[in-house]
Amino acid sequence: MAATQKRTYARYTLEGLTLLGKMIRLGRKKRKMTEHELAERLGIARSTLQRMEKGDPKVEIGLMFEAAAIVGVKLFDADEKGITALISRTDDRIALLPKHVYKAGKRVDDEF
Amino acid sequence: MAATQKRTYARYTLEGLTLLGKMIRLGRKKRKMTEHELAERLGIARSTLQRMEKGDPKVEIGLMFEAAAIVGVKLFDADEKGITALISRTDDRIALLPKHVYKAGKRVDDEF
DNA sequence: AAGATATGCCTTATATATCGGTCAATTCGA
């Protein structure tokens, strides 16, 4: 009977999604856009936008980010150039680490 | 022939995703976790984790957020309580606006 | 107050992401 194993999410994850969804909703309303309008602009169904504003964990992350951008919600508080710079810096930091991770060394090294 | 209309994403969206993916990758490596380990911890296939670290717009946002949390990448720079507070504040701000948006008034009201 | 519009919630068919696996190439530990 296939069981359909259900996935669970940490509370922090769900709350983060709820917040993002509400921020999108707020941004949309401040711009006086209807669900129909924003959905059309995004090229998606209104029902999908509704799931996004509710913080449904199953929606495509690309759509969520796109919607956020359209209604003026910034993630990473950085503009186009800022993001690009952050990507470079992250690449540099990754390059400093071993290419492969091996289960031998058990240090955690936790300073971001 | 069904045409399979392809979706496009803004550059800003794609770069944001690339950044998030790389941050997850960096976080994973700093914690010395292999792809296999993190995927198992998340309850997903390794191939899916690989798409996430590449910033694929099609992955579930819930998985991306969950992965970020596990490897110590903070979005919204706020902890559990902080997120909850932000949700409340966002709810309050939404409550101040009209329940329905009507296409009559065209003001944009852009101050976040 | 009345009419029009937006929103909430639900459902089915279809498109598509995920899973689970394989194979090759790379890189680390001993």
Added chain:
DNA sequence: TCGAATTGACCGATATATAAGGCATATCTT
């Protein structure tokens, strides 16, 4: 150096999200 492990890329089958629409209710405009 050699062997074991990690990573990168790819693939088909299946589970699942999305699209599209309907209907009821709420709320705005005039």
